[in-house]
Amino acid sequence: MRILYHLPLSPYSRKVRLALAEKRIPFDLRVERVWERREEFLEMNPAGTVPVLREDNGLVVADSYAICEYLDEAYPDLPLLGRTLAERAEVRRLVAWFDGKFYAEVTRNLLYEKQMKRLMGRGTPDAAAIRAGHANLRPHLDYLGWLAESRVWLAGSSLTLADLCAAAHLSALDFVGDVDWSLNEAAKDWYARIKSRPCFRPLLADRVSGVTPPPHYADLDF
Structure with missing residues (x-):
């Protein structure tokens, strides 16, 4: 297997x-x-x-x-990187945005400091980094919300790896209660749509020792 x-x-x-x-x-x-x-x-x-x-x-x-x-x-039957050159370029740009910029400014400052440091035995969380992560989340959610309002999905008319990438980062943060969804309604609506897809069910069933996700984590109508 x-x-x-x-x-x-x-x-x-x-x-x-x-x-x-x-x-x-x-x-x-x-x-x-x-x-x-x-x-x-x-x-x-x-x-x-x-x-x-x-x-x-x-x-x-x-x-x-x-x-x-x-x-x-x-496995090209269900393409996730876009069909045209322009679509593929936009998907790659957004994946780089979330895996690079969003990770550096938000995910690392929150998830790494609050969870991974403990698991890896690398000391106590850096309070300044955590504050920066929360502050940086707002403009990123605003940008995500703008994309969601401007397009059917983040990179265009169909769901792509850009949506899965953004949702992967946000779901990990949401698991530890670090996403304030009231900051942007359009971003929340987009996340609710992707969260309702069958591919998301195993993530919503995840459990991690020592961490209890908030009640809304697995709620499709959060």
Whole structure:
């Protein structure tokens, strides 16, 4: 069986889980505690990061974006990277936005400081970073809301990897109660739409030791 090595709250792992589920590709999940630096895992991915996908034939693909590109080429029936050159460029731009800019300004300051630091034994949360993460969330939600109001989906007329990427980051933050959805109604409506898709059900069922998600996390009508 195809295996995805992941961490439940990793937004990059969540992005690949959503892509696999949206494409209806069966897979098994295996939690990989990357801070343990397991030798067998490092042989698959010397970078020591998740996600890593191992196919039935032994092919190993590491890095969330490389995995998603691979999935779109290997299983093209339900494309997630857009159909035209312009669409694909816009999807890539937005994926880079959320995996790069949003992660650096919001996800890292909140999720890493409040959850991953504890798991990895890297000290106490940085209060200044957490304040910056909350402050940075508002303009990002405003931009996401503008995209959602201007288009059917974030990158255009159809759901793409851009939507799955944004939802992966926000769902991880939402799991730990760090998204104030009252900041932007359009962003909340977009998230409610994608949250209601079948591909999202496994994420809504996630449970992490020591963390209790807020009641609205799995509520489709939050």
